[in-house]
Amino acid sequence: MKYMMFVCTDTEPETDESQVPDIEQWVAENDAAGRRLEGDRLAPPSAATTVRVRGGQLLLSDGPFAETKEVIVGYDILECADLDEAIEVARAHPMAWGGRIELRPFPGA
Amino acid sequence: MDPAAGCPSPAATSPAAGAAAGVRVAVAEAVADSHGRIVAALIRITGDWDLAEDCAQEAVTVALERWPADGVPANPGGWLMTVARNRAIDVLRRATVERRKLADLAVLTDPAPEPAPATDDRLRLIFTCCHPALPLEARVALTLRTVAGVPTADIARAFLVTESTMTRRLTRAKAKIAQARIPYRVPSGPALAERLPGVLAVLYLLFTRGYDSDGEPAFAAEAVRLARLLATLMPGEPEVVGLLALLLLQHSRRDARRDDEGNLLTLDRQDRTRWDHDAIAEALRLLPATDGPYALQARIAACHAAGTTDWPRIAQLYDRLAEHLPSPVVRLNRAVAHGYAYGPAAGLELLAAARAGGGLDDYPLAVAAEADLTARAGDRERAVALFERAAAAAHSYPERRALLTRAEELSRKDD
Numbered sequence: 071m072k073y074m075m076f077v078c079t080d081t082e083p084e085t086d087e088s089q090v091p092d093i094e095q096w097v098a099e100n101d102a103a104g105r106r107l108e109g110d111r112l113a114p115p116s117a118a119t120t121v122r123v124r125g126g127q128l129l130l131s132d133g134p135f136a137e138t139k140e141v142i143v144g145y146d147i148l149e150c151a152d153l154d155e156a157i158e159v160a161r162a163h164p165m166a167w168g169g170r171i172e173l174r175p176f177p178g179a
Numbered sequence: 180m181d182p183a184a185g186c187p188s189p190a191a192t193s194p195a196a197g198a199a200a201g202v203r204v205a206v207a208e209a210v211a212d213s214h215g216r217i218v219a220a221l222i223r224i225t226g227d228w229d230l231a232e233d234c235a236q237e238a239v240t241v242a243l244e245r246w247p248a249d250g251v252p253a254n255p256g257g258w259l260m261t262v263a264r265n266r267a268i269d270v271l272r273r274a275t276v277e278r279r280k281l282a283d284l285a286v287l288t289d290p291a292p293e294p295a296p297a298t299d300d301r302l303r304l305i306f307t308c309c310h311p312a313l314p315l316e317a318r319v320a321l322t323l324r325t326v327a328g329v330p331t332a333d334i335a336r337a338f339l340v341t342e343s344t345m346t347r348r349l350t351r352a353k354a355k356i357a358q359a360r361i362p363y364r365v366p367s368g369p370a371l372a373e374r375l376p377g378v379l380a381v382l383y384l385l386f387t388r389g390y391d392s393d394g395e396p397a398f399a400a401e402a403v404r405l406a407r408l409l410a411t412l413m414p415g416e417p418e419v420v421g422l423l424a425l426l427l428l429q430h431s432r433r434d435a436r437r438d439d440e441g442n443l444l445t446l447d448r449q450d451r452t453r454w455d456h457d458a459i460a461e462a463l464r465l466l467p468a469t470d471g472p473y474a475l476q477a478r479i480a481a482c483h484a485a486g487t488t489d490w491p492r493i494a495q496l497y498d499r500l501a502e503h504l505p506s507p508v509v510r511l512n513r514a515v516a517h518g519y520a521y522g523p524a525a526g527l528e529l530l531a532a533a534r535a536g537g538g539l540d541d542y543p544l545a546v547a548a549e550a551d552l553t554a555r556a557g558d559r560e561r562a563v564a565l566f567e568r569a570a571a572a573a574h575s576y577p578e579r580r581a582l583l584t585r586a587e588e589l590s591r592k593d594d
Contacts, residue, residue: 071360152362153312154370175359 071155075109076172077144077165084167093164100148105159121148140170148173205251206242211404212265213256214328217263218299222325223363224283228353230270232325238262301326302365302412305405309378310361317352318381319388324349327401337388337395377475379422382406382549386426396433405432410465417467421474427462431455437442442584443577475500490520507538515548523556543572547582554589563589 084090100106115134122129134141144165150156153173158170183291214235217582221231238259252258268284308321316338323329335345355361366374382402389399404421435453438444466481467474482493497513510533518526530549539545550565566586573579 082531139565153310154362155366157312173359177358 071150071152071156072107072176073148073150073153074174074176075094075146075148075156075160075163076142076174077138077163078142078170078172079165080169081139083169087167090164090167091162099162100146100159105148105150105155107147107149109144111144112142114140114143118177146151199247202243202246202251203257205246206239208241209242209259210328211254213259215301215304215326215408216256217260218325218328219304220260221263221267221284222304224280224299225267225271226354226363230267234263234266234270235259235328237266296450299412301408302423303363305378305409306365306374307361307363307373307380310356311374311377312359312361312457313355314351315384317348318377319385320345320349321352322381322405323385323398323401327405329397333395333397337398357503375416375418378409379418382422382479383426383473384410384431389458390429398427399430399433402426409588417469418471418473420465421467421469421471421477424462424465424467424477427458427465428477428484431458431462431484437577441577443581445581446488456483470499470503472500472504475503488519490516494520505536507533507536507542508544510536511539511542511545511548515552518548518552518555525553526552527556540571543569543574543578543582546572550582550585554585559589559592 097106097109118134119134120130120131120135122131146158146163148156150159153175156173160166160173163171165171183302217235217238218231221234222228225231239558242255242259246252264284268281271284288496304326305322308325309318313321320334320338323334324331330522331345331349332342335342338345342349354496365371382405385405389396389402401424403423406419406426410419410423431454432446432449433455435451436444436451461483462477463481466477479493479496479500482489482496494513494516497509497516501509501513511530514526514529514533516526516531527549530545530552533539534545546569547576550562550569553565554562563586566582566589570579570586572583
Protein backbone atom coordinates (compact mmCIF):
# COMPACT_ATOMS: atom_id res chain seq x y z
CA MET A 71 0.00 0.00 0.00
CA LYS A 72 1.44 3.35 -1.06
CA TYR A 73 1.01 6.48 1.02
CA MET A 74 1.93 10.04 0.16
CA MET A 75 3.41 11.72 3.18
CA PHE A 76 3.01 15.52 3.08
CA VAL A 77 5.51 17.12 5.43
CA CYS A 78 4.07 20.42 6.73
CA THR A 79 4.96 23.16 9.13
CA ASP A 80 2.78 23.88 12.14
CA THR A 81 2.16 27.03 14.11
CA GLU A 82 2.45 25.10 17.38
CA PRO A 83 5.51 22.86 17.21
CA GLU A 84 6.73 20.66 20.05
CA THR A 85 8.75 22.92 22.33
CA ASP A 86 10.85 20.19 23.95
CA GLU A 87 13.40 19.53 21.23
CA SER A 88 15.44 17.06 23.25
CA GLN A 89 13.57 14.02 21.91
CA VAL A 90 13.07 15.05 18.30
CA PRO A 91 14.36 12.25 16.05
CA ASP A 92 17.18 12.71 13.54
CA ILE A 93 16.17 13.09 9.87
CA GLU A 94 19.28 11.39 8.46
CA GLN A 95 18.62 8.33 10.60
CA TRP A 96 14.93 8.34 9.59
CA VAL A 97 15.82 8.38 5.88
CA ALA A 98 18.51 5.71 6.25
CA GLU A 99 16.27 3.35 8.24
CA ASN A 100 13.26 3.64 5.96
CA ASP A 101 15.29 3.44 2.77
CA ALA A 102 16.99 0.29 4.06
CA ALA A 103 13.63 -1.26 4.98
CA GLY A 104 12.20 -0.44 1.56
CA ARG A 105 9.45 1.65 3.12
CA ARG A 106 10.56 4.97 1.62
CA LEU A 107 10.27 4.89 -2.16
CA GLU A 108 11.29 8.52 -2.67
CA GLY A 109 11.06 11.91 -1.07
CA ASP A 110 12.58 15.34 -0.92
CA ARG A 111 12.39 18.81 0.53
CA LEU A 112 10.61 21.55 -1.41
CA ALA A 113 11.61 25.16 -1.94
CA PRO A 114 9.59 27.63 0.17
CA PRO A 115 6.04 28.54 -0.92
CA SER A 116 7.31 31.96 -1.99
CA ALA A 117 8.82 30.09 -4.96
CA ALA A 118 5.49 28.43 -5.85
CA THR A 119 3.38 29.21 -8.91
CA THR A 120 -0.25 28.11 -9.16
CA VAL A 121 -1.56 27.23 -12.63
CA ARG A 122 -5.19 27.24 -13.83
CA VAL A 123 -6.83 27.20 -17.26
CA ARG A 124 -10.27 28.84 -17.47
CA GLY A 125 -12.06 29.43 -20.74
CA GLY A 126 -8.95 28.34 -22.54
CA GLN A 127 -6.98 31.09 -20.83
CA LEU A 128 -3.86 30.36 -18.82
CA LEU A 129 -4.10 31.91 -15.38
CA LEU A 130 -1.01 32.03 -13.22
CA SER A 131 -0.76 33.22 -9.68
CA ASP A 132 2.15 33.66 -7.38
CA GLY A 133 2.26 31.41 -4.34
CA PRO A 134 0.71 28.10 -3.24
CA PHE A 135 -2.86 26.99 -4.12
CA ALA A 136 -4.06 27.54 -0.58
CA GLU A 137 -3.05 30.42 1.64
CA THR A 138 -2.60 28.84 5.06
CA LYS A 139 -0.20 29.31 7.90
CA GLU A 140 0.85 25.68 7.52
CA VAL A 141 2.81 25.02 4.35
CA ILE A 142 4.07 21.85 2.67
CA VAL A 143 7.85 21.79 2.93
CA GLY A 144 8.53 18.28 1.67
CA TYR A 145 7.10 14.90 0.77
CA ASP A 146 7.89 11.20 0.95
CA ILE A 147 6.22 8.29 -0.77
CA LEU A 148 5.94 5.31 1.53
CA GLU A 149 5.26 1.66 0.87
CA CYS A 150 3.65 0.18 4.01
CA ALA A 151 1.52 -2.83 4.86
CA ASP A 152 -1.27 -0.69 6.33
CA LEU A 153 -2.08 2.64 7.95
CA ASP A 154 -0.71 1.57 11.33
CA GLU A 155 2.73 0.95 9.82
CA ALA A 156 2.60 4.27 7.94
CA ILE A 157 1.68 6.04 11.21
CA GLU A 158 4.69 4.46 12.93
CA VAL A 159 6.93 5.71 10.12
CA ALA A 160 5.42 9.20 10.25
CA ARG A 161 5.68 9.56 14.02
CA ALA A 162 9.42 8.87 13.82
CA HIS A 163 9.93 11.79 11.38
CA PRO A 164 11.31 14.95 13.01
CA MET A 165 8.59 17.06 11.35
CA ALA A 166 5.88 15.12 13.20
CA TRP A 167 7.36 16.93 16.22
CA GLY A 168 8.36 20.22 14.67
CA GLY A 169 5.42 20.38 12.27
CA ARG A 170 2.69 18.01 11.15
CA ILE A 171 2.44 15.20 8.66
CA GLU A 172 -0.49 14.21 6.48
CA LEU A 173 -0.74 10.61 5.31
CA ARG A 174 -2.78 10.15 2.15
CA PRO A 175 -3.15 6.74 0.53
CA PHE A 176 -2.86 6.30 -3.20
CA PRO A 177 -6.20 4.94 -4.45
CA GLY A 178 -6.58 1.22 -4.99
CA ALA A 179 -2.89 0.58 -4.51
CA MET B 180 -30.23 -21.17 -3.34
CA ASP B 181 -32.23 -21.72 -0.19
CA PRO B 182 -30.89 -19.17 2.24
CA ALA B 183 -31.32 -21.53 5.16
CA ALA B 184 -29.70 -24.53 3.49
CA GLY B 185 -27.21 -26.23 5.73
CA CYS B 186 -28.69 -24.67 8.85
CA PRO B 187 -29.01 -26.64 12.04
CA SER B 188 -32.55 -27.99 12.02
CA PRO B 189 -35.01 -26.19 14.26
CA ALA B 190 -35.36 -27.50 17.76
CA ALA B 191 -38.31 -29.76 18.36
CA THR B 192 -40.01 -27.14 20.50
CA SER B 193 -43.60 -26.40 19.61
CA PRO B 194 -43.90 -23.84 16.81
CA ALA B 195 -46.78 -22.31 18.71
CA ALA B 196 -49.23 -20.36 16.63
CA GLY B 197 -49.53 -16.66 17.38
CA ALA B 198 -46.00 -16.62 18.75
CA ALA B 199 -44.93 -13.78 16.45
CA ALA B 200 -44.12 -11.57 19.42
CA GLY B 201 -42.13 -14.38 21.01
CA VAL B 202 -40.23 -14.84 17.76
CA ARG B 203 -39.45 -11.14 17.58
CA VAL B 204 -38.04 -11.30 21.11
CA ALA B 205 -36.00 -14.39 20.22
CA VAL B 206 -34.66 -12.69 17.09
CA ALA B 207 -33.80 -9.53 19.04
CA GLU B 208 -31.96 -11.59 21.66
CA ALA B 209 -30.09 -13.58 19.05
CA VAL B 210 -29.10 -10.37 17.25
CA ALA B 211 -27.89 -8.71 20.44
CA ASP B 212 -25.90 -11.82 21.24
CA SER B 213 -24.44 -12.69 17.87
CA HIS B 214 -24.56 -9.71 15.49
CA GLY B 215 -21.04 -8.55 16.34
CA ARG B 216 -19.67 -12.08 16.06
CA ILE B 217 -21.26 -12.65 12.64
CA VAL B 218 -20.24 -9.29 11.15
CA ALA B 219 -16.74 -9.54 12.62
CA ALA B 220 -16.15 -13.00 11.14
CA LEU B 221 -17.48 -12.05 7.72
CA ILE B 222 -15.34 -8.89 7.63
CA ARG B 223 -12.24 -10.87 8.51
CA ILE B 224 -12.79 -13.31 5.66
CA THR B 225 -14.24 -11.05 2.97
CA GLY B 226 -12.74 -7.68 3.97
CA ASP B 227 -16.07 -6.19 2.89
CA TRP B 228 -17.88 -4.28 5.65
CA ASP B 229 -21.03 -3.65 3.66
CA LEU B 230 -21.33 -7.24 2.52
CA ALA B 231 -20.87 -8.42 6.10
CA GLU B 232 -23.59 -6.14 7.43
CA ASP B 233 -25.98 -6.86 4.58
CA CYS B 234 -25.64 -10.61 5.07
CA ALA B 235 -26.13 -10.31 8.84
CA GLN B 236 -29.21 -8.20 8.21
CA GLU B 237 -30.56 -10.64 5.66
CA ALA B 238 -30.16 -13.50 8.12
CA VAL B 239 -32.41 -11.58 10.51
CA THR B 240 -35.01 -11.10 7.77
CA VAL B 241 -34.98 -14.81 7.00
CA ALA B 242 -35.29 -15.61 10.71
CA LEU B 243 -38.35 -13.40 11.01
CA GLU B 244 -39.91 -15.30 8.08
CA ARG B 245 -38.97 -18.80 9.11
CA TRP B 246 -38.98 -18.98 12.88
CA PRO B 247 -42.74 -18.34 13.34
CA ALA B 248 -43.46 -21.46 11.27
CA ASP B 249 -40.44 -23.63 12.05
CA GLY B 250 -39.93 -22.66 15.67
CA VAL B 251 -36.92 -20.94 17.16
CA PRO B 252 -33.82 -23.06 16.54
CA ALA B 253 -31.89 -24.54 19.44
CA ASN B 254 -28.90 -22.34 18.66
CA PRO B 255 -30.33 -19.07 17.27
CA GLY B 256 -26.93 -17.37 16.95
CA GLY B 257 -25.50 -20.35 15.06
CA TRP B 258 -28.53 -20.39 12.78
CA LEU B 259 -28.07 -16.68 11.96
CA MET B 260 -24.34 -17.19 11.38
CA THR B 261 -25.02 -20.06 8.97
CA VAL B 262 -27.61 -18.13 6.98
CA ALA B 263 -25.38 -15.04 6.83
CA ARG B 264 -22.41 -17.15 5.76
CA ASN B 265 -24.39 -18.91 3.05
CA ARG B 266 -25.61 -15.57 1.78
CA ALA B 267 -22.02 -14.26 1.66
CA ILE B 268 -20.88 -17.37 -0.25
CA ASP B 269 -23.73 -16.80 -2.67
CA VAL B 270 -22.82 -13.16 -3.30
CA LEU B 271 -19.11 -13.86 -3.62
CA ARG B 272 -19.70 -16.81 -5.93
CA ARG B 273 -21.67 -14.56 -8.22
CA ALA B 274 -18.84 -12.04 -8.06
CA THR B 275 -16.38 -14.91 -8.65
CA VAL B 276 -13.88 -13.92 -6.01
CA GLU B 277 -10.82 -15.84 -5.07
CA ARG B 278 -11.26 -19.45 -4.05
CA ARG B 279 -9.53 -18.95 -0.72
CA LYS B 280 -12.21 -16.66 0.65
CA LEU B 281 -14.91 -19.13 -0.31
CA ALA B 282 -13.00 -21.97 1.29
CA ASP B 283 -12.61 -19.94 4.48
CA LEU B 284 -16.31 -19.18 4.50
CA ALA B 285 -17.23 -22.82 3.98
CA VAL B 286 -15.64 -23.79 7.28
CA LEU B 287 -17.11 -20.84 9.17
CA THR B 288 -19.63 -22.25 11.62
CA ASP B 289 -21.03 -21.22 14.91
CA PRO B 290 -20.62 -22.03 17.67
CA ALA B 291 -17.01 -22.46 16.72
CA PRO B 292 -14.85 -23.51 19.63
CA GLU B 293 -14.41 -20.32 21.69
CA PRO B 294 -11.44 -18.65 19.97
CA ALA B 295 -8.40 -17.40 21.83
CA PRO B 296 -9.21 -13.88 23.05
CA ALA B 297 -6.44 -12.14 21.10
CA THR B 298 -7.81 -13.54 17.85
CA ASP B 299 -11.50 -13.13 18.58
CA ASP B 300 -13.05 -11.47 15.55
CA ARG B 301 -15.19 -9.19 17.69
CA LEU B 302 -12.11 -7.77 19.37
CA ARG B 303 -10.62 -7.01 15.96
CA LEU B 304 -13.87 -5.36 14.99
CA ILE B 305 -13.98 -3.19 18.13
CA PHE B 306 -10.38 -2.02 17.74
CA THR B 307 -10.92 -1.23 14.07
CA CYS B 308 -14.16 0.67 14.71
CA CYS B 309 -12.37 2.67 17.43
CA HIS B 310 -9.27 3.42 15.36
CA PRO B 311 -8.00 6.92 16.20
CA ALA B 312 -7.65 7.76 12.48
CA LEU B 313 -11.48 7.90 12.38
CA PRO B 314 -13.40 10.90 13.73
CA LEU B 315 -14.61 10.32 17.29
CA GLU B 316 -18.34 10.42 16.51
CA ALA B 317 -17.85 7.95 13.67
CA ARG B 318 -16.05 5.59 16.05
CA VAL B 319 -19.01 5.59 18.42
CA ALA B 320 -21.53 5.21 15.60
CA LEU B 321 -19.58 2.47 13.83
CA THR B 322 -19.17 0.52 17.07
CA LEU B 323 -22.91 0.74 17.71
CA ARG B 324 -23.79 -0.24 14.16
CA THR B 325 -21.38 -3.08 13.47
CA VAL B 326 -20.48 -4.53 16.89
CA ALA B 327 -23.81 -4.04 18.64
CA GLY B 328 -26.08 -4.21 15.59
CA VAL B 329 -28.02 -1.06 16.55
CA PRO B 330 -30.11 0.17 13.58
CA THR B 331 -28.78 3.30 11.85
CA ALA B 332 -32.06 5.14 12.52
CA ASP B 333 -31.63 4.70 16.31
CA ILE B 334 -28.02 5.90 16.19
CA ALA B 335 -29.07 8.92 14.13
CA ARG B 336 -31.71 9.84 16.70
CA ALA B 337 -29.18 9.71 19.53
CA PHE B 338 -26.78 11.98 17.63
CA LEU B 339 -29.59 14.36 16.68
CA VAL B 340 -29.02 13.95 12.93
CA THR B 341 -31.18 12.49 10.16
CA GLU B 342 -30.87 8.85 9.21
CA SER B 343 -29.39 9.75 5.81
CA THR B 344 -26.74 11.94 7.48
CA MET B 345 -25.82 9.08 9.80
CA THR B 346 -25.76 6.64 6.87
CA ARG B 347 -23.34 8.96 5.05
CA ARG B 348 -21.18 9.29 8.15
CA LEU B 349 -20.98 5.49 8.51
CA THR B 350 -20.30 5.07 4.79
CA ARG B 351 -17.47 7.62 4.94
CA ALA B 352 -15.92 5.87 7.93
CA LYS B 353 -16.07 2.48 6.20
CA ALA B 354 -14.64 4.00 3.01
CA LYS B 355 -11.74 5.42 4.98
CA ILE B 356 -11.06 2.05 6.60
CA ALA B 357 -10.83 0.53 3.13
CA GLN B 358 -9.00 3.35 1.30
CA ALA B 359 -6.44 4.18 3.98
CA ARG B 360 -6.15 0.48 4.81
CA ILE B 361 -6.83 0.66 8.52
CA PRO B 362 -5.83 -2.84 9.58
CA TYR B 363 -8.38 -5.33 10.90
CA ARG B 364 -6.32 -6.28 13.88
CA VAL B 365 -5.89 -6.00 17.62
CA PRO B 366 -2.61 -4.13 18.14
CA SER B 367 0.02 -5.85 20.23
CA GLY B 368 2.87 -4.77 22.47
CA PRO B 369 3.27 -1.04 23.17
CA ALA B 370 0.70 -0.24 20.47
CA LEU B 371 -1.98 -2.00 22.52
CA ALA B 372 -1.27 0.15 25.58
CA GLU B 373 -1.47 3.20 23.32
CA ARG B 374 -4.72 2.23 21.64
CA LEU B 375 -6.70 0.65 24.48
CA PRO B 376 -7.54 3.95 26.25
CA GLY B 377 -9.13 5.18 23.01
CA VAL B 378 -11.36 2.10 22.83
CA LEU B 379 -12.37 2.53 26.45
CA ALA B 380 -13.08 6.23 25.83
CA VAL B 381 -15.48 5.31 23.02
CA LEU B 382 -17.38 2.93 25.30
CA TYR B 383 -17.47 5.52 28.07
CA LEU B 384 -18.71 8.19 25.67
CA LEU B 385 -21.37 5.79 24.47
CA PHE B 386 -22.43 5.24 28.09
CA THR B 387 -22.66 8.96 28.90
CA ARG B 388 -24.58 9.48 25.65
CA GLY B 389 -27.13 7.12 27.15
CA TYR B 390 -27.30 9.22 30.31
CA ASP B 391 -27.51 12.73 28.87
CA SER B 392 -30.99 14.16 29.22
CA ASP B 393 -31.38 14.23 25.44
CA GLY B 394 -29.53 10.94 24.92
CA GLU B 395 -30.68 7.43 24.10
CA PRO B 396 -31.19 5.51 27.38
CA ALA B 397 -30.69 2.14 25.64
CA PHE B 398 -27.09 3.15 24.82
CA ALA B 399 -26.09 3.02 28.47
CA ALA B 400 -27.13 -0.63 28.64
CA GLU B 401 -25.43 -1.22 25.28
CA ALA B 402 -22.20 0.28 26.64
CA VAL B 403 -22.36 -2.03 29.67
CA ARG B 404 -22.87 -4.99 27.35
CA LEU B 405 -19.89 -3.98 25.18
CA ALA B 406 -17.68 -3.34 28.21
CA ARG B 407 -18.60 -6.79 29.51
CA LEU B 408 -17.69 -8.33 26.15
CA LEU B 409 -14.38 -6.48 26.15
CA ALA B 410 -13.66 -7.58 29.74
CA THR B 411 -14.40 -11.18 28.74
CA LEU B 412 -12.05 -10.90 25.77
CA MET B 413 -9.29 -9.04 27.66
CA PRO B 414 -9.53 -10.29 31.26
CA GLY B 415 -5.90 -9.43 31.94
CA GLU B 416 -6.39 -5.69 31.34
CA PRO B 417 -7.30 -4.05 34.67
CA GLU B 418 -8.47 -0.86 32.96
CA VAL B 419 -11.02 -2.81 30.90
CA VAL B 420 -12.31 -4.52 34.03
CA GLY B 421 -12.21 -1.13 35.79
CA LEU B 422 -14.37 0.44 33.07
CA LEU B 423 -16.90 -2.39 33.33
CA ALA B 424 -17.04 -2.00 37.12
CA LEU B 425 -17.43 1.77 36.79
CA LEU B 426 -20.25 1.47 34.26
CA LEU B 427 -22.03 -1.18 36.33
CA LEU B 428 -21.90 1.06 39.41
CA GLN B 429 -23.13 4.15 37.59
CA HIS B 430 -25.78 2.17 35.74
CA SER B 431 -26.97 0.57 39.00
CA ARG B 432 -28.48 3.94 39.97
CA ARG B 433 -30.43 4.44 36.72
CA ASP B 434 -33.87 4.00 38.37
CA ALA B 435 -33.06 6.19 41.37
CA ARG B 436 -31.35 9.21 39.89
CA ARG B 437 -34.52 11.18 39.17
CA ASP B 438 -37.57 11.89 41.27
CA ASP B 439 -41.10 11.33 39.97
CA GLU B 440 -41.03 14.69 38.23
CA GLY B 441 -37.81 13.94 36.41
CA ASN B 442 -35.58 16.11 38.60
CA LEU B 443 -32.04 14.88 39.08
CA LEU B 444 -31.29 13.68 42.59
CA THR B 445 -27.89 13.80 44.24
CA LEU B 446 -26.65 10.51 45.69
CA ASP B 447 -27.60 11.37 49.27
CA ARG B 448 -31.20 12.04 48.19
CA GLN B 449 -31.66 8.85 46.16
CA ASP B 450 -33.80 5.93 47.32
CA ARG B 451 -31.13 3.26 47.71
CA THR B 452 -33.66 0.45 47.54
CA ARG B 453 -34.08 1.38 43.87
CA TRP B 454 -30.41 0.77 43.10
CA ASP B 455 -29.59 -2.38 41.13
CA HIS B 456 -27.86 -4.32 43.89
CA ASP B 457 -26.94 -7.27 41.65
CA ALA B 458 -25.01 -4.90 39.38
CA ILE B 459 -23.30 -3.35 42.42
CA ALA B 460 -22.33 -6.79 43.74
CA GLU B 461 -20.91 -7.75 40.34
CA ALA B 462 -18.91 -4.50 40.19
CA LEU B 463 -17.51 -5.00 43.69
CA ARG B 464 -16.34 -8.49 42.75
CA LEU B 465 -14.56 -7.07 39.68
CA LEU B 466 -12.97 -3.99 41.28
CA PRO B 467 -9.27 -3.89 40.25
CA ALA B 468 -6.71 -2.70 42.81
CA THR B 469 -4.60 -0.95 40.17
CA ASP B 470 -4.20 2.81 39.79
CA GLY B 471 -5.41 3.41 36.21
CA PRO B 472 -8.00 6.13 35.60
CA TYR B 473 -10.98 3.77 35.18
CA ALA B 474 -9.95 1.49 38.05
CA LEU B 475 -9.66 4.51 40.38
CA GLN B 476 -12.99 5.95 39.23
CA ALA B 477 -14.59 2.55 39.77
CA ARG B 478 -13.22 2.40 43.32
CA ILE B 479 -14.56 5.90 43.97
CA ALA B 480 -17.97 4.87 42.64
CA ALA B 481 -17.81 1.79 44.88
CA CYS B 482 -17.28 4.05 47.93
CA HIS B 483 -20.44 5.92 46.96
CA ALA B 484 -22.35 2.64 46.72
CA ALA B 485 -21.40 1.61 50.29
CA GLY B 486 -23.84 2.05 53.19
CA THR B 487 -21.85 4.89 54.71
CA THR B 488 -19.72 7.09 52.50
CA ASP B 489 -16.04 7.10 53.47
CA TRP B 490 -15.13 10.63 52.33
CA PRO B 491 -11.48 10.60 53.47
CA ARG B 492 -11.01 7.43 51.41
CA ILE B 493 -12.71 9.05 48.39
CA ALA B 494 -10.56 12.17 48.80
CA GLN B 495 -7.44 9.98 48.82
CA LEU B 496 -8.57 8.15 45.66
CA TYR B 497 -9.18 11.51 43.96
CA ASP B 498 -5.68 12.61 44.94
CA ARG B 499 -4.34 9.59 43.05
CA LEU B 500 -6.74 10.03 40.13
CA ALA B 501 -5.64 13.66 39.77
CA GLU B 502 -2.06 12.43 39.39
CA HIS B 503 -3.05 10.12 36.51
CA LEU B 504 -5.75 12.25 34.95
CA PRO B 505 -5.24 15.91 35.91
CA SER B 506 -8.32 17.12 34.03
CA PRO B 507 -10.28 20.16 35.26
CA VAL B 508 -13.30 18.00 36.13
CA VAL B 509 -11.19 15.55 38.18
CA ARG B 510 -9.62 18.46 40.07
CA LEU B 511 -13.10 19.85 40.70
CA ASN B 512 -14.38 16.53 42.04
CA ARG B 513 -11.27 16.22 44.18
CA ALA B 514 -12.07 19.58 45.77
CA VAL B 515 -15.64 18.44 46.46
CA ALA B 516 -14.41 15.20 48.05
CA HIS B 517 -11.97 17.07 50.26
CA GLY B 518 -14.79 19.43 51.20
CA TYR B 519 -16.81 16.51 52.54
CA ALA B 520 -13.83 14.78 54.11
CA TYR B 521 -12.07 17.71 55.79
CA GLY B 522 -14.60 20.54 55.86
CA PRO B 523 -15.78 23.22 53.41
CA ALA B 524 -12.68 25.42 53.89
CA ALA B 525 -10.41 22.62 52.62
CA GLY B 526 -12.75 22.11 49.66
CA LEU B 527 -12.91 25.80 48.77
CA GLU B 528 -9.14 26.05 48.89
CA LEU B 529 -8.71 23.14 46.44
CA LEU B 530 -11.52 24.51 44.28
CA ALA B 531 -9.71 27.83 43.98
CA ALA B 532 -6.55 25.94 43.00
CA ALA B 533 -8.51 23.87 40.43
CA ARG B 534 -9.99 27.09 38.98
CA ALA B 535 -6.54 28.64 38.76
CA GLY B 536 -5.47 25.57 36.76
CA GLY B 537 -7.95 26.64 34.07
CA GLY B 538 -10.71 24.91 32.14
CA LEU B 539 -13.46 25.53 34.70
CA ASP B 540 -14.58 29.02 33.70
CA ASP B 541 -18.37 29.13 33.39
CA TYR B 542 -18.56 25.40 34.08
CA PRO B 543 -21.94 25.13 35.84
CA LEU B 544 -20.91 22.23 38.07
CA ALA B 545 -17.91 24.21 39.35
CA VAL B 546 -20.23 27.04 40.35
CA ALA B 547 -22.65 24.53 41.89
CA ALA B 548 -19.80 22.96 43.88
CA GLU B 549 -18.70 26.35 45.13
CA ALA B 550 -22.31 27.09 46.06
CA ASP B 551 -22.58 23.86 48.05
CA LEU B 552 -19.27 24.39 49.85
CA THR B 553 -20.19 28.02 50.61
CA ALA B 554 -23.56 26.95 52.02
CA ARG B 555 -21.89 24.43 54.29
CA ALA B 556 -19.37 27.05 55.34
CA GLY B 557 -22.37 29.05 56.62
CA ASP B 558 -22.49 31.91 54.10
CA ARG B 559 -26.09 31.38 52.99
CA GLU B 560 -26.59 34.64 51.15
CA ARG B 561 -23.57 34.10 48.94
CA ALA B 562 -24.50 30.43 48.46
CA VAL B 563 -28.00 31.35 47.22
CA ALA B 564 -26.50 33.74 44.68
CA LEU B 565 -24.04 31.08 43.53
CA PHE B 566 -26.76 28.43 43.16
CA GLU B 567 -28.77 30.87 41.07
CA ARG B 568 -25.74 31.60 38.92
CA ALA B 569 -25.09 27.87 38.46
CA ALA B 570 -28.77 27.37 37.52
CA ALA B 571 -28.56 30.10 34.89
CA ALA B 572 -25.55 28.37 33.31
CA ALA B 573 -26.91 24.80 33.60
CA HIS B 574 -26.97 22.78 30.38
CA SER B 575 -30.28 21.03 30.92
CA TYR B 576 -33.66 21.76 32.42
CA PRO B 577 -33.52 19.04 35.13
CA GLU B 578 -30.12 20.32 36.28
CA ARG B 579 -31.43 23.88 36.41
CA ARG B 580 -34.46 22.78 38.43
CA ALA B 581 -32.29 20.91 40.94
CA LEU B 582 -30.03 23.94 41.45
CA LEU B 583 -32.94 26.37 41.83
CA THR B 584 -34.49 24.04 44.39
CA ARG B 585 -31.29 24.24 46.44
CA ALA B 586 -31.33 28.03 46.20
CA GLU B 587 -34.98 28.16 47.31
CA GLU B 588 -34.38 25.81 50.24
CA LEU B 589 -31.50 27.96 51.45
CA SER B 590 -33.52 31.16 51.09
CA ARG B 591 -36.33 29.70 53.15
CA LYS B 592 -33.92 28.90 55.99
CA ASP B 593 -33.12 32.60 56.03
CA ASP B 594 -36.70 33.54 56.85
